[in-house]
Amino acid sequence: MITKNEIKRIKNLRHKKNRKEEGVFIAEGKKTVLDLLKSGCKAEVIYAVDAFDEAEFNYVSPKEMERITLLKSPSKVLGIFRIPKQNEFFQEGLIMVLDGVTDPGNLGTIIRLCDWFGISSLICSPNTVDCYNPKVVQATMGSLSNISCVYTNLVAFLKKSSKPIYGTFMKGNSIYNTSIDPEGVLIMGSESHGISQEVEAIIQHKLTIPRFGSKNGAESLNVALAAAIILGQAFKP
Known part of the structure; x- marks a missing residue:
């Protein structure tokens, strides 16, 4: 009852x-x-x-x-x-950063990807959807408990980091011709606006997923799918 x-x-x-x-x-x-x-x-x-x-x-x-x-x-x-206290931030290994990702399903999927690839820390901008949103929790399929999700000012965080910083854009170096440092920072932007100008100014390496299909085909990939492709390449043996 x-x-x-x-x-x-x-x-x-x-x-x-x-x-x-x-x-x-x-x-x-x-x-x-x-x-x-x-x-x-x-x-x-x-x-x-x-x-x-x-x-x-x-x-x-x-x-x-x-x-x-x-x-x-x-x-x-x-x-x-x-809700646990602000999760501990782990410096070791590749760090995933999300800038303005607002779709709950995409965030939940990215949390699952981090769990799959052994990424311990997920850093989110304040305007990224709440990781405790019910739709996010559902989409993680239990992976939420394995990942440290921290919400913070990205510019301040990145300026303090000594790691190489990578960001994803429509134009950049092909991920298939770029070696991503396993101790680096990988930034993914929002579904509609991409990475903010303030964060873009700090990025050292611009990456892109090259299109192999027709120019009349899909205009872009959603952020979760793009993250899966890039992480698969980054962790390629």
């Missing part, structure tokens, strides 16, 4: 302001909830349609789950977790 106040609260948590005020976020899906629990994230409450043996939970009916889910197709488990 779930109360009207609980339903209202959960729906309000789709908004960043409310998540920040309460210090909590929503995770849906058994795998995502389990991965967060295993990583040490503290669950405030877990709602489940079926038995959930891994932790204490509140039973809800399928209809009640439909009322609280933020997904088009309701999962059988929904958890409210405490």
